[in-house]
Amino acid sequence: MNSLAFSSAIAIATALVGAQASWAQEPQQMEAAPTPTQEPAGQGLADIIVTAQKRAEPLQSVPVSVSAFSNDTLQKARVEGLTGLRGLVPGMTVTRSGAAVDVPQISLRGISIQDVLPSVEPGIGITLDGIPIAFQRGALIDAFDVQRVEVLRGPQGVLNGKNTTGGSINVVRLRPDPSADTTGRVRFTIGSFGQNDYEGYIMAPVVKDILAVKATVSVRKDKGQFRNIVTGGREGDRDVRQYSLAAVATPTDRLNIYVAFDRLENDSVIPPYVPTHVPDFITYPIPGYFGGFNSPCINPATQIVCSPLSGLDKGKNEVESTQLPASLRMTAGTGEISYDLTDEVTFTSLTGYREFHERQTSDFDATRFALFRDKAAVDAKQFSQEARFATSFSGPFNIVAGAFYMNYSYTERQNPSLDMAVLPDMDANGNVILTNGLPTFSTPPGVAFLNSLNRYRTYQTNKTFALFFQADYDITDQLRLTVGGRQTWDKKTTDYTLWAPVFSTVRDMDVVGPLVGQDTGRAKFKKFTPKVNLQYKFTPDILAYAQYSKGYNTGGFNGRPGNLITAVQAYQPETMEAYEVGLKTEFLNNRVRLNLSAFHNTLDDKQENVLQVVGTTNVTSTLNVAKAQYKGFEVELAVAPMRGWTISGSAGYLDAKYKDFVGNLGQGVQDLSSLRLRRVPKWTAGAISDYSFAAGPGTAGVNAAIFHTGRYETDVLNDPRGSIPPVTKIDLGARYELPVTGNTTIELAAFVKNVTNNTTYDGYTSGEAVGTFIEFANPSPGRQWGASLTARF
Numbered sequence: 001m002n003s004l005a006f007s008s009a010i011a012i013a014t015a016l017v018g019a020q021a022s023w024a025q026e027p028q029q030m031e032a033a034p035t036p037t038q039e040p041a042g043q044g045l046a047d048i049i050v051t052a053q054k055r056a057e058p059l060q061s062v063p064v065s066v067s068a069f070s071n072d073t074l075q076k077a078r079v080e081g082l083t084g085l086r087g088l089v090p091g092m093t094v095t096r097s098g099a100a101v102d103v104p105q106i107s108l109r110g111i112s113i114q115d116v117l118p119s120v121e122p123g124i125g126i127t128l129d130g131i132p133i134a135f136q137r138g139a140l141i142d143a144f145d146v147q148r149v150e151v152l153r154g155p156q157g158v159l160n161g162k163n164t165t166g167g168s169i170n171v172v173r174l175r176p177d178p179s180a181d182t183t184g185r186v187r188f189t190i191g192s193f194g195q196n197d198y199e200g201y202i203m204a205p206v207v208k209d210i211l212a213v214k215a216t217v218s219v220r221k222d223k224g225q226f227r228n229i230v231t232g233g234r235e236g237d238r239d240v241r242q243y244s245l246a247a248v249a250t251p252t253d254r255l256n257i258y259v260a261f262d263r264l265e266n267d268s269v270i271p272p273y274v275p276t277h278v279p280d281f282i283t284y285p286i287p288g289y290f291g292g293f294n295s296p297c298i299n300p301a302t303q304i305v306c307s308p309l310s311g312l313d314k315g316k317n318e319v320e321s322t323q324l325p326a327s328l329r330m331t332a333g334t335g336e337i338s339y340d341l342t343d344e345v346t347f348t349s350l351t352g353y354r355e356f357h358e359r360q361t362s363d364f365d366a367t368r369f370a371l372f373r374d375k376a377a378v379d380a381k382q383f384s385q386e387a388r389f390a391t392s393f394s395g396p397f398n399i400v401a402g403a404f405y406m407n408y409s410y411t412e413r414q415n416p417s418l419d420m421a422v423l424p425d426m427d428a429n430g431n432v433i434l435t436n437g438l439p440t441f442s443t444p445p446g447v448a449f450l451n452s453l454n455r456y457r458t459y460q461t462n463k464t465f466a467l468f469f470q471a472d473y474d475i476t477d478q479l480r481l482t483v484g485g486r487q488t489w490d491k492k493t494t495d496y497t498l499w500a501p502v503f504s505t506v507r508d509m510d511v512v513g514p515l516v517g518q519d520t521g522r523a524k525f526k527k528f529t530p531k532v533n534l535q536y537k538f539t540p541d542i543l544a545y546a547q548y549s550k551g552y553n554t555g556g557f558n559g560r561p562g563n564l565i566t567a568v569q570a571y572q573p574e575t576m577e578a579y580e581v582g583l584k585t586e587f588l589n590n591r592v593r594l595n596l597s598a599f600h601n602t603l604d605d606k607q608e609n610v611l612q613v614v615g616t617t618n619v620t621s622t623l624n625v626a627k628a629q630y631k632g633f634e635v636e637l638a639v640a641p642m643r644g645w646t647i648s649g650s651a652g653y654l655d656a657k658y659k660d661f662v663g664n665l666g667q668g669v670q671d672l673s674s675l676r677l678r679r680v681p682k683w684t685a686g687a688i689s690d691y692s693f694a695a696g697p698g699t700a701g702v703n704a705a706i707f708h709t710g711r712y713e714t715d716v717l718n719d720p721r722g723s724i725p726p727v728t729k730i731d732l733g734a735r736y737e738l739p740v741t742g743n744t745t746i747e748l749a750a751f752v753k754n755v756t757n758n759t760t761y762d763g764y765t766s767g768e769a770v771g772t773f774i775e776f777a778n779p780s781p782g783r784q785w786g787a788s789l790t791a792r793f
Contacts, residue, residue, distance in 0.1 A: 044589055044590030044591050044640055045586075045590055045591065045592075045593055045638055045639075045640050045646065046070070047059070047060075048068045048070060048148065050062060050066060050068050050148070050150050051130075051150070051170070051172070052064055052066050052150055052152055052170065053159060053400070053470065054159050054348075054388065054390060054400045054470075055390055055392070055400065060541070060543065060584050060586055060593070060595075061543065063480075063482070063533055063535040063543065063545035063547070063582070063584075064152055064154075064547075065152070065153040065154055065580065065582060065595075065597045065599075065634065066150055066151065066152045066153070067088065067089045067090075067150070067151045067153075067636065067650070068148055068149070068150045068151075069085075069088065069148060069149045070147075070148050071146055071147055071148065071174065073688075073690075074143050074146060074149065075143075075144075076690050076701070076703050076733070076735075077688055077690075077703060077705055077731070077733075078703075078731070078733060078751050078753065079143050080142065080143055080144075080220075081104075081140045081141055081142055081143055082094055082104045082106070082126075082139070082140055082141060082169065083095065083096050083104060083140060084143065085149070085151065085169075086686075086707055086709070087684070087685070087686030087705070087706075087707025087708070087709070087729075088650070088686055088688070088707075089108075089151045089153070089650065090153075090634035090635065090636065090650040090651055090652030090684055090685075091108060091109045091110075091153060091632065091634055091652035091654055091684055092106070092107065092108045092109075092151065092153075092652075092684065093106070093107045093112075093679060093681060093684065093709055093712070094106050094107075095762040095763065095778075095780065096140070096271065096762065097116050097136075097271075097763070097778075098270070098271045098272075098273060098762065098763055098778030099115075099116045099270075099362070100116045100136075100137060100270065100326070100358070100360065101137075101266050101268045101269075101270055101326045101328055101358075101360070102137060102138050102139065102140045102240070102264075102266050102268075102328055103116050103136045103137055103139065103140070104136070104139055104140050105679070105762070105763065106122070106124050106166075106169075107166075107679040107680065107712075108124050108151070108153060108166040108167045109153055109154060109166050109167060109599065109601065109630055109632070109654065110166070110601075110628070110630040110654055110656040110677060110680045111123040111124060111165050111166025111167070111576075111603075111630075112124075112166070112678060112679035112680070113136065114678060114679075116136055116137070117412070117559045117560055118135050118136075118137070118378055118380055118410040118412055118460070118559060119410075119412075119458070119460055119494075119556055119557060119558065119559030119560075120136075120559070121134070121162075121163045121462075121553065121554055121556065122136065122163060123163055123164070123165040123166045123551070123553045123576075124163075124164065124166040124167055124168070124169065125156065125160050125161065125163055125164040125167075125168040125169065126139050126141075126168070126169045126171070127160070127168065127169070127170045127171065128141060128171050128173070128332075128334070129171070129172060129173055129258075129260065129334050129336070130170075130172075130334075130336065130350050130352075130386070131332075131334055131350060131352030131354070131384060132160070132161060132352075132384060132406070133354065134354070134380075134382040134384075134406065134408040134462075135356070135380050135382070135408070135410065137328060137330070137356050137358055137378065137380070138264050138266070138328060138330040138356050141171050142199075142218050142220075142242050144185075144187070144199045144201070144216070144218055145173055145174050145201045145214075145216045145244070146171055146172070146173055146174070147172045147173055147174045147175070148172050149169065149170070149171050149172075150169070150170040150172070151167065151168075151169050151170075152164075152167050152168045152169075152170065153166075153167045153597075153634070154166075154167055154547075154549070154551075154578050154580055154599060154601070155167075155529070155549045155550060155551025155576050155578045155601075156168040156551070157486055157488075157529035157531075157549065157550060157551045157552050158468055158469075158470055158484035158485060158486045158529060158530075158531045158549070159400070159468065159470060159484070159486075161404060161464075161466060161468075161486065161488065162464065162466075162488050162490070162527075162552050162553065162554050163552075163553050163554060164551060165551030165552070165553050165574075165576035165603065173244075173246075173260075174201070174203065174214065175203075175214070175246065175248050175258060176203040176204070176205075176212035176213055176214040176246065176247065176248050177203070177205075177212055177248065178205050178206075178207070178208065178209050178210050178211055178212040178248060178249070178250050179205070179208070179209050179250075180203070180205065180212070181205070182202065182203065182204040182205070182793075183202075183203050183204075183743075183792075183793065184200065184201055184202035184203060184204075184792070184793055185200065185201060185790060185791065185792045185793075186199070186200035186790065186791045187199045187200065187788055187789070187790040187791075188788060188789050188790075189786055189787070189788040190786060190787060190788075191222075191784060191785055191786020191787070192783070192784050192785050192786060193222045193223055193224060193225045193234065193784070194221070194222050194223030194224075195220075195221070195222040195784070195786055196221045196222070197218075197219065197220045197221070197788075198217070198218075198219045199217070199218045199219070199220075200216070200217055200218075201214060201215065201216040201217075201244075202214065202215055209250065210249065210250060210251060211247065211248070211249050211250075212247065212248050213245070213246065213247045214244075214245070214246040214247070215244070215245055215246075216242070216243070216244040216245075216246075217242070217243055217244075218240075218241070218242040218243075219240070219241050219242075220238060220239075220240045220241075221237075221238055221239050221240070222237065222238045223237055224236040224237040224238075224269065225317065225781045225782065225784070226271075226272050226317050226318065226319050226779055227317060227318050227319070228272075228318075228319055228320060228321075228322065229318050229319070229320050230320045230322075230368045231322065235269060235272040235319050235321075235322065235323060236268075236269055236270075236271050236272055236323070237268060237269045237325070238268045238269075239266070239267040239268050239325075240264070240265070240266045240267075240268060241264075241265040241266075242262070242263070242264050242265075243262070243263045244260060244261065244262045244263070245260065245261045246258070246259065246260040246261075247259050247260075253340075254339055254340040254341075255337075255338070255339050255340075256336075256337075256338040256339075257335075257336070257337050257338075258334070258335070258336040258337075258338075259333075259334065259335050259336075260332075260333065260334040260335075261332070261333050262330075262331070262332040262333070262334075263330070263331055263332075264328065264329070264330035264331075264332075264356075265328070265329055266326070266327075266328035266329075266330075267325050267326070267327055267328075268325065268326060269323050269324065269325050269326065270323045270324075270326055270360060270362060271323075271778060271779070272319040272321060272322075272323050272366075272779070273319065273321060273323075273363070273364075273366035273765075273776035273777065273778060273779075274318075274319055274366060274761070274776060274777045274778075274779050275320070275321075275365070275366040275367050275775060275776050276721050276764070276766075276775050276776055276777050277775045278721070282719065282720060282721070284717050284718060284719060285674060285675060285676075285717075285718045286665075286667075286670070286672060286674070286675065286717065286718075288667040288668075288670075289665070289666065289667055289717055317759060317779055317781075317782045319366070319779065320366075320367060320368045321363045321365070321366050321367060321368060321370065322363070322368075322370075323362065323363055324360070324361045324363075326358065326359065326360035326361075327357075327358065327359045327360070328356060328357070328358045329356065329357045329358075330354070330355070330356040330357075331354070331355055331356075332352070332353065332354040332355075333352070333353045333354075334350075334351070334352050335349075335350070335351040335352075336348065336349065336350050336351075337349045341389075344391055344392050344393050344394075345389060345390075345391050345392075346389070346390050346391075346392070347387070347388075347389055348386075348387070348388050348389075348390065348402075349385075349386070349387050350384075350385070350386040350387075351384070351385050352382070352383070352384045352385075353381075353382070353383050353384075354381065354382045355379075355380065355381035355382070356378070356379075356380055356381075357377075357378070357379050358376075358377070358378045358379075359376070359377050360375075360376055361373060361374065361375045361376070361509065362374050362376070364765075364774055364776070365422070365774065365776070366775075366776035369419065369421070369445045369446070370419070371418070371419040371421060371422050371445065372416065372417075372418050372419065372422070372774065373416070373417050373507070373509065374414055374415070374416040374417075375414070375415045375416075375417075375509040375510070376412065376413065376414045376415075377412070377413045377414075378410060378411070378412045378413075379410065379411045380408070380409065380410035380411075381408075381409060381410075382406060382407065382408040382409075383406065383407045383408075384404070384405065384406040384407075385404070385405045385406075386402060386403070386404045386405075387402050387403055388400060388401060388402025388403075388468075389401055389402065396473055396474035396475075397471065397472070397473050397474075398471070398472045399469060399470065399471040399472070400469065400470045400471075401468065401469035401470075401471075402467075402468060402469075403465070403466065403467050403468075404464070404465070404466040404467075404468065405463075405464065405465050405466075406462075406463070406464045407461075407462075407463050407464075408461070408462045408463075408464075409459070409460065409461040409462070410458075410459070410460055411457065411458070411459045412457070412458045412559060412560075413455075413456070413457045413458075414454075414455065414456055414560070415451075415452060415455045415509055415510065415511075415512075416452075416453045416454060416455070417449055417450070417451045417452075417453060417507050417508070417509055418449065418450045418453050418501075419445055419446065419448070419449055419507075420443045420447075420448040420449060420450060421441065421443050421444060421445040421446075421447075421448075422441075423441075423443070423450075424439035424440060424441055425439070425440045425441065425442050425443075447505060448503070448504075448505060449503075449504050449505070449506065449507045449508075450501040450502070450503060451501065451502045451503075451504050451507065451508045451509070451511045451513070452499050452500070452501050452502045452511050452512055452513035453501040454498070454499075454501070454562050455498070455499040455501075455512065455513060456496065456497060456498050456499070456560070456562070457496070457497045458494065458495070458496050458497075458559045458560070458567075459494070459495040459496075460492065460493065460494045460495070460556075460557060460559060461492065461493045462490065462491075462492050462554075462556070463490070463491045463492075464488065464489070464490050464491075464554075465488075465489045466486055466487060466488040466489070467486070467487050468484070468485065468486035468487075469484060469485060469486075470482060470483075470484030470531070471483055471484065478536055478537045478538070479534070479535070479536050479537075480534075480535045480536075480537075481532075481533070481534055482531070482532070482533035482534075482535070483530075483531070483532055483533075484530065484531040484532075484533075485528060485529065485530045485531065486528070486529050487526070487527075487528050488526060488527050488528075488529070488552060488554075489524070489525075489526045490524065490525040490526070490554045490555070491522075491523075491524050492522070492523050492524075492525075492554075492555075492556050492557065492570070493520065493521065493522050493523075494520065494521045494522075494557040494559075494567065494568060495518070495519075495520045496518065496519055496520075496521075496557075496561070496564065496567035496568065497515070497517075497518040498515075498516040498517060498518070498562075498563070498564055498567075499512055499513040499514065499515055499516055500513040500514045500515075500516050501513050502514075516564065517564045518564075519564050519567060519568050520568060521557055521567070521568030521569070521570060523555060523556070523557070523570035525554055525555050525572070525573050527552040527554075527573060527575070529549070529550040529551060529552050530548075530549070530550055531547065531548070531549040531550075532547065532548045532549070533545060533546070533547040533548075533549075534546050534547075541585060541586040541587060542583070542584075542585050543583070543584040543585075544581075544582070544583050544584075545580075545581070545582050545583075545584075546580070546581045546582075547578075547579070547580045547581075547582075548578070548579055549578050549580075550575060550576060550577055550578070551575070551576035551578065552573055552574075552575055552576075553573060553574045553575075553576075553607070554573050555570055555571050555572045555573045555607075556570065556571060556622075557569070557570055557571075558571070558609075558620070558621060558622045560620075561619065561620060561621065562619060562620060563614060563617075563619045565614045565619070566612060566614065566619055566620070566621040569621065571607055571621075571622040571623055571624055572605055572624045573605065574603055574604065574605045574606050574607050574624065575603070575604050575605060576601055576602070576603050576604075577601065577602045577604070578599060578600075578601040578602075579599065579600045579601070580597060580598065580599040580600075581597070581598050581599075582595070582596060582597035582598070583595065583596045583597075590640075591639065591640045591641070592637075592638070592639050592640075593636075593637070593638040593639075594635075594636070594637050595635070595636040595637075596633070596634070596635055596636075597633065597634045598631075598632070598633040598634075599630070599631065599632060599633075600629075600630075600631040601629070601630040601631070602627070602628070602629050602630075602659075603627065603628045603629075603630070604627055605624040605627070606624065606625070606626035606627060606628050606661075607622055607623070607624055607626075608622070608623060608624075608625050608626050608661070608663060608716075609621070609622055609716070610623055610625060610663035610664050610665060611663075611664040611665060611666060612664070613664075618664070618666075623663065625661060625662060625663040626658055626660060626661040626662075626663070627658070627659045627660040627661070628656065628657065628658050628659060628677060629656070629657060629659050630654065630655075630656045631654075631655050631656075632652060632653045632654035632655055632656075633652070633653050634650065634651070634652045634653075635650060635651045635652075636648075636649075636650045637649050637650070644691055644692040644693050645689070645690070645691040645692075646689070646690050646691075647687065647688070647689045648687065648688050649685070649686060649687035649688070650684075650685065650686055650687075651683070651684070651685040651686075652683070652684045652685070653682065653683060654680060654681070654682060654683075654684075655682070656677050656680040657676070657677065658672070658673045658674075658675060658677065659673065660673055661673045661675065665716065665717055675716070675717065675718055676713045676718055677713070678712070678713050678714055678715070678716060679712055679713070679714065680712055680713075681709050681710035681711060681712040681726075682710045682711070683708070683709075683710040684708065684709055684710065685707070685708045686705065686706065686707040686708065687705065687706055688703070688704070688705040689703070689704045689705075690702070690703045691703075695736065697738060697739070698736055698737050698738035698739065698745075699736070699737045700734075700735070700736050700737075701734070701735045701736075701737075702732075702733070702734050702735075703731075703732070703733040703734070703735075704730070704731070704732050704733075705730070705731040705732075706728065706729070706730050706731075707728065707729050707731075708726070708727070708728045709724075709726065709727055710726050711723060711724060711725055711726050712724050714761070714763050714764040715764050715765075715766055717766070719764070719766050721764060721766070721775075721777070722761075722763075722764030722766060722777070724760050724761060724762075724764075725760060727758055727760045728756075728758060729753075729754045729755075729756070729758050730754070730755040730756055731751070731752065731753045731754070731755065732751065732752050732755055733749060733750065733751040733752075734749065734750055734751075735747055735748065735749035735750075736748050736749075742793075743792075743793060744791065744792065744793040745791070745792045745793075746789070746790070746791055747788075747789070747790040747791075747792070748787070748788075748789055748790075749787065749788045749789075749790065750785075750786070750787045750788075751785065751786055751787075751788075752783065752784070752785045753783070753784040753785070754781070754782060754783045754784060755783065756783075757782045757783040759779065759780055759781075759782045760780055761777040761778055761779060761780065762778045762779070762780045763777065763778040764776075764777045764778070765777075
């Protein structure tokens, strides 16, 4: 990062805004129950009210790197869930996981989610109506009835807790208003690949000024976006149903009660895989590592298994394996009580419960022969409780302080079945039989299986308790000091059971082999994470800040170790130390908004999955063996050139690298620091333009968006097959809204996503370097189009 260039940019922006300060509008006073946006007078940009610091504040008054999107912005850009945020946030990538349904893979400022295991607690927090989501399953939240989405970048440990070293995504849904009239929206969408979506919500007062309710229904279906070259059909069908009931009660002027019940039913098919075996040896960046030598494409005896789709030059929307439908059932409840003890002190209680049950069978070899299938079941539940006080004194001092508790547990069962066609012939002593230096394979597919292969059951519990505070002190009218801290205590247990494989002439995904053993482990962790922020307001529209903070990703146990020794071996927490400076500006009569930030973060004791020698065998373990550094800058710009037209864009530069990484990834312990971190593009950028104008009796609008993501790695060894090339995607949309009667309108819209059909892989999995035949990639959707009819009332 060029610090001189960044300092110059801040100086220029400050000078420019200072020159226009006489045009700037004074910030609006916040209401007790703020709406997501407040329409500006004239042609300026809309103000967005956020709760990034546990209190309602205008976006431009928050000394934090945060991107916020209102419901109006999300709907016009056809953002359906978290994956739709791609390109909207600098330094952030979002894809859909290929290992399970409804799981996002997010990278933010270099901190990324790499695994879908329930034992893995990612370094990016996701909250729904203030309730943290402990597990990733079911986290692809529907955006239809969302009031706003806030993406906070950088460690958020003080107010948002552990596992937020990369940042936090806060989703806030629309709430019914007892003082408002009945409102609602219904939308029907049809599109490519058999898309057929039905969405709607209604908010209505039951007792005027005292009680209001909201009901939401969302059904999303399609027939799959990937063509199966064997069956001629399509793969990756989507079948998602979501239901929600909510109520708000205001029995007194000081008391506000919010409750919500949610149900998610997902019977979608797991996204298919593309096999990537190649008949060539591939040299990895680290000496001693090669790809391709275990490929079935090399040995003539196994070329029947070598897929015609192998290699990166084939169609990325074509697959040959058939995945089976999964079943995900999630139930959640939320309760919030807010009571104004005085005009200046508010007490808030947040209670959340969430549980899910998932069943799925995966085809991990990605070929038409279904050589390696795995049947999995996951059951999990969480309960959380937060209680806090917040002040709004007119004097120089204010504080937010509280306590937090969460109890999270899960059980996972996996039962793999391996076709012995992929295993080489062995003699009576267990030695591989070689012919002309190559192993011989004489077992054809479909006649012999190893069932219950490393079948296991993992049960883990996680109890967390924390105390936190954040205090503001106005040193002068323009200078504010913020100091905060959070003390977290974690207590974890694991119970792991392992079974041995069973030979059979038929595949049996339910058989239980002989018991190998069972063991339990316990661990405790604690950490204090501080924050110091200094902000200075040059004018009401120019805010500069500097911040130091720490983030904390908790330790734990590997939920999929494959052995009894490392199953109860705890890995330790990792800690992020972060420095950040930023500038937030508005000028030209609120027509231009420019925000800049720069950061330098260091992650110590980074957790990595490496090989560990146990006896004479290499086993996979999660160990604290690395240190990484992340530095970069981000720019966000919004412009309202004329009435009805807004343009917003962002760009992020990230320089991320290992500072130290010594471990074993298959060729013994060695220095691996030259490897590139996964899911860390150097550049991310995006822009959205929306224009609304009067047309006849109604209003027409057009929306265009462009997103760019630079090259990044998805394989820990930087296998070139897992290197995702730079990609640029374009979305287009048009709409026409016609008033019908009173406040009722009808809107007809059409859209095209990924106009140029620019496809890449979303992820890549390789086991060749450590002696397995697994080799596949996760394809990403191509061009999609559709039309929708929306009624608002």
